[in-house]
Amino acid sequence: MNFQPLGKRVLVQRTEEASTTASGIIIPDNAKEKPSQGKVVAVSSDVDNVSVNDVVVFGKYAGNEFEVNGEKYLIIDVDDLFGIIK
Secondary structure, three states: OOOOOOOOEEEEEEOOOOOEOOOOOEOOHHHOOOOOEEEEEEEOOOOOOOOOOOEEEEOOOOOEEEEEOOEEEEEEEHHHEEEEEO
16 A cells, blocks of 8 residues: 655554453453554654554554555554554
């Protein structure tokens, strides 16, 4: 996909969380919370401290969600990112 965020924004794909607990209990989809971390797919030219393939942590309600070819993505302002997982 060719997508270039504008301004100080990044394109993030959420990482899926496990659907079972450590004890083996299956968590239904409607009871799961949305993950608050994801992989950066594209970065605006105005952003210099985040790069593609970084795993970032963001707020529960951060960004705007949209779907392309069945894949869900978030466009998140860099100020809404909490950090990078290394």
